Amino acid sequence: MKIKDLPQEELVTGSYACAGCGGILAVRLALKVLGKNTVIVTTPGCLLGVTTFYPQLAFKVPCVNITFPSTAAAISGVVAGLKKRGREGIKVVGIAGDGGTVDIGLQALSGALERGDNFIFICYDNEAYMNTGVQRSGATPLGANTTTTPVGKNSRGEDRPKKDMLRIVAAHDIAYAATASIGYPADYLRKVAKAMQARGAAYLHVLSPCPPGWGYASELTVELARLAVQTGAWQLAEYEGGEFKIQKVGREKPLSAYYALQARFAHLV
Amino acid sequence: MALRRFLNGNEALAEAVKLAGVEVVAAYPITPQSPVVEKIAEFISKGEMESEYIRVESEHAALAACYGAAVTGTRVFTATSSQGLAYMFEMLHYVSGSRMPVVMAVANRGMAAPWTIWADHQDSVSCRDTGWVQLYVENAQEALDTCLQAYKVGEDPQVLLPVMICLDGYTLSHTEEPVEVPEKEEVDAFLPPLRLPVALDVENPVVFCAGAGPELYTEFKYQQQQAMYAALLKLKEADAEFAARFGRSYGGTVEPYQCEDAAVILVTMGAVTGTAREVVDGLRACDQKVGLLKIKSFRPFPAQEIRDILSRAGAVAILERDCSYGYEGALCTEVKAALLGLDGPPKVYGFIGGLGGHDITREQITAIYRYCLEGVQPGYGTDHFLDVAGARDEN
Numbered sequence: 001m002k003i004k005d006l007p008q009e010e011l012v013t014g015s016y017a018c019a020g021c022g023g024i025l026a027v028r029l030a031l032k033v034l035g036k037n038t039v040i041v042t043t044p045g046c047l048l049g050v051t052t053f054y055p056q057l058a059f060k061v062p063c064v065n066i067t068f069p070s071t072a073a074a075i076s077g078v079v080a081g082l083k084k085r086g087r088e089g090i091k092v093v094g095i096a097g098d099g100g101t102v103d104i105g106l107q108a109l110s111g112a113l114e115r116g117d118n119f120i121f122i123c124y125d126n127e128a129y130m131n132t133g134v135q136r137s138g139a140t141p142l143g144a145n146t147t148t149t150p151v152g153k154n155s156r157g158e159d160r161p162k163k164d165m166l167r168i169v170a171a172h173d174i175a176y177a178a179t180a181s182i183g184y185p186a187d188y189l190r191k192v193a194k195a196m197q198a199r200g201a202a203y204l205h206v207l208s209p210c211p212p213g214w215g216y217a218s219e220l221t222v223e224l225a226r227l228a229v230q231t232g233a234w235q236l237a238e239y240e241g242g243e244f245k246i247q248k249v250g251r252e253k254p255l256s257a258y259y260a261l262q263a264r265f266a267h268l269v
Numbered sequence: 270m271a272l273r274r275f276l277n278g279n280e281a282l283a284e285a286v287k288l289a290g291v292e293v294v295a296a297y298p299i300t301p302q303s304p305v306v307e308k309i310a311e312f313i314s315k316g317e318m319e320s321e322y323i324r325v326e327s328e329h330a331a332l333a334a335c336y337g338a339a340v341t342g343t344r345v346f347t348a349t350s351s352q353g354l355a356y357m358f359e360m361l362h363y364v365s366g367s368r369m370p371v372v373m374a375v376a377n378r379g380m381a382a383p384w385t386i387w388a389d390h391q392d393s394v395s396c397r398d399t400g401w402v403q404l405y406v407e408n409a410q411e412a413l414d415t416c417l418q419a420y421k422v423g424e425d426p427q428v429l430l431p432v433m434i435c436l437d438g439y440t441l442s443h444t445e446e447p448v449e450v451p452e453k454e455e456v457d458a459f460l461p462p463l464r465l466p467v468a469l470d471v472e473n474p475v476v477f478c479a480g481a482g483p484e485l486y487t488e489f490k491y492q493q494q495q496a497m498y499a500a501l502l503k504l505k506e507a508d509a510e511f512a513a514r515f516g517r518s519y520g521g522t523v524e525p526y527q528c529e530d531a532a533v534i535l536v537t538m539g540a541v542t543g544t545a546r547e548v549v550d551g552l553r554a555c556d557q558k559v560g561l562l563k564i565k566s567f568r569p570f571p572a573q574e575i576r577d578i579l580s581r582a583g584a585v586a587i588l589e590r591d592c593s594y595g596y597e598g599a600l601c602t603e604v605k606a607a608l609l610g611l612d613g614p615p616k617v618y619g620f621i622g623g624l625g626g627h628d629i630t631r632e633q634i635t636a637i638y639r640y641c642l643e644g645v646q647p648g649y650g651t652d653h654f655l656d657v658a659g660a661r662d663e664n
Contacts, residue, residue: 037471041337044480054479062469064340065478066333067359073330077295077337077345078469080321084292084343090471108333111326 001189006032015058016050020218022208022225023047023124025182027095030122030204033192036061038091039082041075043068043105045097046131047124069104071096072112072121079117091120091196098125098139101205102163113172113201120195120202123165126210134213138163141233144264151267169203170239177203177239183225184249187236194240207234215263224261231258271455271515276448278441281409282348282374282434283308284448285416287318288456289372292343295323295334299353300386301438302376306348328353332360332371339369340477342468344420347371350438351378351392358396364431365400366493367478370423370463371431372416373401376442377539377590379625387626388438389590390539394567394599400493402432402500403567405538409446411519412436415565417451417460418507424463427499435567437540437590439626451515459514497569504566522571524563525578527553531560533641534582534615536575536604538564538589541629545588548634559638564600572607579608582615584641588634590623596650597621616647622655629655 011031017024023046031038040063042048048065051058066074071094078092096105101123109121128146129135136146140158145151149158169177175198180188188206195202209225211218228234229249236247259265276284282305286294294313296306312318323334328349335345349357354375364371375393379385393403402423406412412434419432436442467475481489501522508521524542527549528534537545542563552559562578564571579585585608589598596602601619608614620637623629633655640653 039469039471049480052476052479054476054481054485056479057474057476059476060474062471062474063476064337064469065476065480066336067329067363069329070333070360073325073327073333074337076323076325076330077293077334077339078341079337080293080295080323080334081338081341081343081345081469084321084338085341087341107326108330111330114326115324 001033001186001193003186006189011036011060012058013060014056017046018211018218020211020221022182022210022221023097023126024050025221026122026124026206026208029182029185029189030093030192031059031061033189034091034093034196037089038093039064039078041066041071041078041092041094043071043096043100045100047095047097049131068100070108071100071105072108075119075121076112076115076117079119094119094121096123097130098123098127099129099137102138102165110172113169113174113203116200118200120204123205124208125205126208126213127162128213130210130213139165143268145267146264157267165205166237166239170244173242175200175202178205179235179237180204180206181225181229181234181236182206182208183222183229184236187247191238216261220261224258227253227258227261231255233258271449271451273447273449275445276409277304277443277445278409278412278436279304279376279443280308281413281448282416283312284450285413286346287312288451288453289417289420289460290344290462291320291346293321293323293335293338293345294347295325295331295338295345296347297325297328297331297349297353299328299350301378301442302348302350302353302374304442305374305376328356329360332357332364335371336360336364336367336369339364339371340469342463342465344463345371346373348374348376350376351380354392354396355380358399361396361399361401363478366489368429368493368496369431370420370429372419372423373431373433374416375433375435376438377435378438385625386438388440389624389626390435391591393433393435394591396433397568397599400430401568402430402497403435404432404565405435405567406441407540407542407563409441409444410448410517412441413448413450414511414515414517414519417456418504418511421460421507422500422503425503426466428496428503430496430500435539440540455514459511501566501569501571519565522566523574523578524565526561526563528560528562528578530558531581532558532583533638534560534562534579534585535634535638536562536564536585536587536600538567538600541588541590541623544629544631545634548631548638552635552638557638567600570603570607575604575607576611579604579615580611584616584618586618586620586637586641588620588622588629588637592621592652597652618647618653620653620655627656
């Protein structure tokens, strides 16, 4: 997958996303590969808030909004309905943030993965509940300062490590799962293409930096998405045919290079 | 030629779902709903029904999956009870606000705590304000017939609302009765295929359940309210057409029995109506001027019809299987409001009984009738709680 081979046509236009939003970039890039024969199912996270406020529709594909816990359950319904309509060729893509995936949406995701429905689930991970004002989620990394893990006399920020979603979804023995970063778009897009070809459920977990939530200048989004991988704060990996594969990207840097650029880790550097 | 069979309420509903040509079913098991979804699974397994069956991991997911299937323009069904319905609460609003004509059967069961599996109406009455049409049935035949009418009314372009069919757990869900099962061709003539005005289409992308700011939100909610009012009329029309085709009528919204000259009218919902009907027959045989008003549609609430029927009575007794804690039975409040401003209104007494599967006996209903003759001044927000040990009665 080469960036220059991507279609010029934008399927995400007119969103109210913040400048430098990693999440909207993750969706925009994915839709370049997924194409117009796609249905998005999403929840009231940042993505819904910035793309589908009536009469706005910032996608050139249909979008089904559903309750926070139920992205994957609604996916199963859409898949079943399209099958009855004889439209099985339409790709059903669930998109949720980390809260809507690893926390409140986990039960529904597990159910849909276990049922083996044919869909792609993309978690755009900005590592906290950004839409509601930067509260910690199960995907918040150790040490991060959030509004519910504020740094103070008795707290050094988030006191638990990030939930390992790749292993959780892999435990369902699905066809394909991968982590990605918007800082490595060619790798991410290759994985979206792979997910499209998978028979059954496929899962992508894409790190998507958030300028207001992480506390950095908006032009640093892509740099941080790369630094996260180069410093080992985030790993690029794939699960396929029952095997995990961790990718080496080179250009290793100390973790401080990543932490130093973000207010959420200011107390650690 | 319609077949007369021995079916319980759950089985009657499953037959209706098959006859209605439901395309997607998503359900999670709970007592006493389970047999309806088991029966549907059996139909599909035997090839008697061509439907996608999504075996979800929770009730919340069941209704979310129904919603997902509904937006593609397919006819869907689910069923639940009690805690399962409560677990769906968030989704109830999503489905009604998105105007998806999902049909759901609720095998009514009390709400824990204390934990119970037996019938009362607290589960569905607690969901009164979720924007679902709520229809309470009296027997298994009415469950089947109401399910067919539910799709007809819910899918009407002027309505487009989800419909809940409420049947008392065990009393109706598990009790077998002779039920006439119509022919598929007859049902097809009554119930045309679903045609949603807007369904999921990649050629014409739209968003389902968009966000809305305060002004537009109000517009959407006003339309929802208008749709509910339209449903009142459509319920009457569907009942009339159903009666013409199948020879059975339930009044659509309310079903009055012996009310014309009644001095005392009993008001009921659901299965207890059958017992009350017998009591009325017995009392009528003794020249007592008593009538019975069955509320079939709790939402939309047929206030005008209720007002017209009850205005002629001297006393009205509402007997219901729910309680709005801190006030009175929910139906009692609704009926009182419907009578507000009448010149010389009837005295209205509220009775709460049959909770958590407690039987409501003919003797109790007769006693309620006798009480109504005493001319006691009704209180405000007071309940007559049946079956309480020590027969405490604060009124």
